[in-house]
Amino acid sequence: xxxxxxxxxxxxxxxxxxxxxxxxxxxxxxxxxxxxxxxxxxxxxxxxxxxxxxxxxxxxxxxxxxxxxxxxxxxxxxxxxxxxxxxxxxxxxxxxxxxxxxxxxxxxxxxxxxxxxxxxxxxxxxxxxxxxxxxxxxxxxxxxxxxxxxxxxxxxxxxxxxxxxxxxxxxxxxxxxxxxxxxxxxxxxxxxxxxxxxxxxxxxxxxxxxxxxxxxxxxxxxxxxxxxxxxxxxxxxxxxxxxxxxxxxxxxxxxxxxxxxxxxxxxxxxxxxxxxxxxxxxxxxxxxxxxxxxxxxxxxxxxxxxxxxxxxxxxxxxxxxxxxxxxxxxxxxxxxxxxxxxxxxxxxxxxxxxxxxxxxxxxxxxxxxxxxxxxxxxxxxxxxxxxxxxxxxxxxxxxxxxxxxxxxxxxxxxxxxxxxxxxxxxxxxxxxxxxxxxxxxxxxxxxxxxxxxxxxxxxxxxxxxxxxxxxxxxxxxxxxxxxxxxxxxxxxxxxxxxxxxxxxxx
Numbered sequence: 001x002x003x004x005x006x007x008x009x010x011x012x013x014x015x016x017x018x019x020x021x022x023x024x025x026x027x028x029x030x031x032x033x034x035x036x037x038x039x040x041x042x043x044x045x046x047x048x049x050x051x052x053x054x055x056x057x058x059x060x061x062x063x064x065x066x067x068x069x070x071x072x073x074x075x076x077x078x079x080x081x082x083x084x085x086x087x088x089x090x091x092x093x094x095x096x097x098x099x100x101x102x103x104x105x106x107x108x109x110x111x112x113x114x115x116x117x118x119x120x121x122x123x124x125x126x127x128x129x130x131x132x133x134x135x136x137x138x139x140x141x142x143x144x145x146x147x148x149x150x151x152x153x154x155x156x157x158x159x160x161x162x163x164x165x166x167x168x169x170x171x172x173x174x175x176x177x178x179x180x181x182x183x184x185x186x187x188x189x190x191x192x193x194x195x196x197x198x199x200x201x202x203x204x205x206x207x208x209x210x211x212x213x214x215x216x217x218x219x220x221x222x223x224x225x226x227x228x229x230x231x232x233x234x235x236x237x238x239x240x241x242x243x244x245x246x247x248x249x250x251x252x253x254x255x256x257x258x259x260x261x262x263x264x265x266x267x268x269x270x271x272x273x274x275x276x277x278x279x280x281x282x283x284x285x286x287x288x289x290x291x292x293x294x295x296x297x298x299x300x301x302x303x304x305x306x307x308x309x310x311x312x313x314x315x316x317x318x319x320x321x322x323x324x325x326x327x328x329x330x331x332x333x334x335x336x337x338x339x340x341x342x343x344x345x346x347x348x349x350x351x352x353x354x355x356x357x358x359x360x361x362x363x364x365x366x367x368x369x370x371x372x373x374x375x376x377x378x379x380x381x382x383x384x385x386x387x388x389x390x391x392x393x394x395x396x397x398x399x400x401x402x403x404x405x406x407x408x409x410x411x412x413x414x415x416x417x418x419x420x421x422x423x424x425x426x427x428x429x430x431x432x433x434x435x436x437x438x439x440x441x442x443x444x445x446x447x448x449x450x451x452x453x454x455x456x457x458x459x460x461x462x463x464x465x466x467x468x469x470x471x472x473x474x475x476x477x478x479x480x481x482x483x484x485x486x487x488x489x490x491x492x493x494x495x496x497x498x499x500x501x502x503x504x505x506x
Contacts (some may be wrong), residue, residue: 031071036126042118043130046089052138057144066140087474093118110134143201154199156206162197162247171444175458178419182212190424203241205345210243215280218248218297248300250275250282252396253374254307257384262303266293285395287358292331308381314370316401317343324360337361357397371397386443405480414468416488462488
């Protein structure tokens with residue numbers, strides 16, 4: 001029925017412009033857009049030029065009165081900063097859109113095109129665009145000024161230490177710091193014996209860095225300050241602050257004998273346990289029962305015990321026979337299978353060991369494994385002496401060994417690489433110390449290849465020097481653990497010339 005209804009056609013009304021007489025849609029001003037713009041300029045009285053302070057050292061901009069904002073050219077942050085500089089002018093009009101107009105990067109000029117609206121004659125709304133030119137005036141910020149005057153002038157320092165014989169923990173922490181940009185405000189980083197020193201120009205930056213360390217490692221800290229200067233006229237004091245942060249000496253793959261009180265508090269765990277993971281908590285695994293417990297920093301520092309044996313004392317064994325005695329268990333996201341294995345030291349086949357291990361899912365006859373030799377070890381541990389009638393296994397296996405198979409790949413580049421902190425190295429140690437550091441770093445890289453969980457929170461980058469032909473030859477017929485290419489990130493490094501060329505093309 002509705003289809004047969006008569007519909008009255010409607011047409012849009014038009015009127016003549018009172019100035020030029022052309023047909024136009026009616027509006028409250030009775031003028032076309034061209035005549036209206038000739039009569040009214042809504043951008044009149046708005047600033048077309050402004051000066052902003054720019055620090056060329058750290059690429060930041062002054063937000064009055066004393067705040068410095070870091071922003072890249074043509075970034076969202078810089079556009080917001082430029083618009084806020086015109087906040088008083090924009091109260092008179094309504095801002096619709098803002099965008100950059102390209103300028104030469106070295107011209108010291110930034111141009112922003114603004115589109116604004118305003119109600120004009122008899123309620124008509126007029127929209128207009130205009131360009132604001134910002135002149136960059138170089139002026140170093142306070143931190144850069146202090147650093148240029150004296151690069152060693154720091155206000156707060158963080159002394160990070162771990163009382164162990166290796167630096168594996170610091171290699172891992174370095175990658176965490178890089179991924180989270182935790183030390184971005186450090187003016188100097190210096191490698192020290194058993195640790196690293198971080199220097200900051202502001203106490204708040206140092207405090208924030210210490211809080212980051214508390215979240216990624218079991219630490220304890222102390223804070224001290226030293227008076228540098230005092231002005232009695234305005235009662236002001238200048239201090240230098242020092243944060244002493246100590247990391248627990250318990251490391252991954254360490255064999256630990258728990259003190260009796262700790263073992264009881266953890267539900268009679270152990271007492272011989274393996275440290276499987278270290279974050280802000282310490283994960284402990286009983287290799288004979290597959291029970292896992294977590295030790296928080298407060299619990300650890302209350303008793304402050306040490307490892308019975310560390311990774312530097314691992315012994316390589318040949319595996320002769322494997323007999324699985326349990327199904328597969330999932331403990332804390334890791335898979336384990338209990339098995340009875342027959343092993344012997346690689347350097348001594350005169351003694352065979354029959355032990356139970358939690359590595360039944362990866363070991364097979366003919367493999368090699370790394371473990372702790374408790375049969376021939378001379379343990380002078382006070383905590384171990386507290387346990388009477390404790391049956392100590394002759395060998396505790398920790399992980400599968402790929403050392404023999406890695407000999408074929410020795411000297412060949414990896415398809416991935418890691419970044420490193422801009423750290424001042426201690427060159428007074430000599431060549432022997434440097435070789436030790438290189439060896440420990442190579443062991444750390446192997447741990448990353450063997451343990452996917454260890455590299456989960458790290459950023460690994462593709463190695464441009466690695467050739468695809470080498471990649472195919474290395475991977476053929478080789479079961480040595482490696483990192484899949486899909487886990488690697490592209491290492492983007494653009495020079496100033498390349499960056500400028502890309503902008504010109506756009």
